[in-house]
Amino acid sequence: MSAYVVVGAGPVGVETARLLGDAGHDVIITSRGVNSENRTNVRSVRADATDPEAFTQICKGADAIFMCAMAAYDRWPTDFFLIVDGVTRTAENVGAKLIILGNLYGYGSNPEGLLRPDQPLDPSSRKGTVRTIMWQRALRASVPAIEVRASDYLGQGAVTYFSLLALPSLLASKPVTFLGDLDAKHAWSFTKDVARTLVAAAGYAGAWDRAFHVPSQHISPRELILRAAAFLGQEPPALGTYSYAQMEEFGMHELVEMSYLFERPLLLDASDTESLLGVKAQEIDVMIADTIEERRR
Template sequence: IQADATDASALSRVCRGADAVFMCAMATYHRWPTDFFPILDGTVRAAEAVGARLIVLGNLYGYGKNGESPLRSDMPLDPNSKKGTARTIMWQRAARASVPAIEIRSSDYLGHGAISYFSLIALPSIIEDQPVAFIGDLDATHAWTFTKDVARTLVAASRYTGEWGRAFHVPSQHASPNELIRKTAAMLGRDIAETHSYSIPEMEALGMHELIEMTYLFESPLLVDSSDAETLLGVKASSLEEMIADTLRDHL
């Protein structure tokens, strides 16, 4: 079924009879501050029109640079980027809906269908057995989220019987970029001899302008506390090896 998520009337017809509406649509990365709001607003109005619960797929950008790691889902949002501000406003609008709303927040994606900094920047070089470059501190532990775990968490959240108007973190695995790079290479029978962290001038020269404001996510450890999702929703993180294997199936 296809529908324009900015058209609340059309989306309402598609959603008629639904108990839950999942807002997982994506705007083009550099257009988040303009294009995301009509999508979210149309989805909210459709959920309200049919009386369905609303589950929004979000991320960690809203916590900003000052979010203390490990990040907890009850921490205040304090964005320092335009994309983090867009995500924060989206959740605020969803939370004000006349139907119950929950946000499911993920970190950087691995797995089938994943489009992430890792899949775009590092993975092609790993597959081609070339020197690998990434961003930030390559030895800083980082949270990685499996797309299949995202789906399981979304479904579990739709059945949540506790108080809504809150967020959950998708259970994730933690590894530094270097660990992820070398583990991925090992699964391909490769030995990565060299890794490099792009400087800001290098990122600018390579056209990575939209990534620059988000590099803080990789400059220090980014850990995610998902204990409430594990306890209240009954979901667990898959192994890092399973995440990598599923990612590679998309690219080989």
């Protein structure tokens, strides 16, 4: 059995730690405000990953460190580099492999067709630039690294565009206003599939310093919203989209920058993950049920 450290106690970090612990590994999950209950083989530790000297003491003996921490959305340029640099230096200090939880922002707004994990990053936003630099810094480390890239989340605890913009209105049986082209196919990543991909990546026997995509389901925002309404036993809601002016007016400044993600199809090639890591995407209705049931409790 191996020893692992998971940085970040969000839904993906917690599920990753659970899967590793259930497999018999020794796991430490850390964040600045850990409040997770300890599970089998999993120990929660309050820690600051931006302090590599102190964090190294926690991570001694780790075979791999999973960087699943998240910075506040409006503070990515100031906070994320401190986190990834601290985690990377710690991994070098203890000789642990590095597994980064990433996303698709680094590909920018220009690519068409299926996004492949081996295609060059070409960010067109501040957040995409941050993600690209984070991965570049990990690649420069003296330890092997893998980045697992997910699209917009569905699942328990997911805080993404669907859970912020569509789900509250659906739960209140009100009209739904969303972003972009409601009929453009979009990749949706299940938080539990993200965790399964991270865990599988840790055991990858091929060459590291590469990326994997999380196997995802592709449906349009309209279809996702209608399926969610059907799951709730509701009639199809009236649907609309925010204009840029409305997003600015309502204080949704951070969404304006990334709205291009929903203005045309966002399609993900995860065939490498399926063939090399053995992970496949859960059905979309399972993702929807997992997303909604927690909010209904």
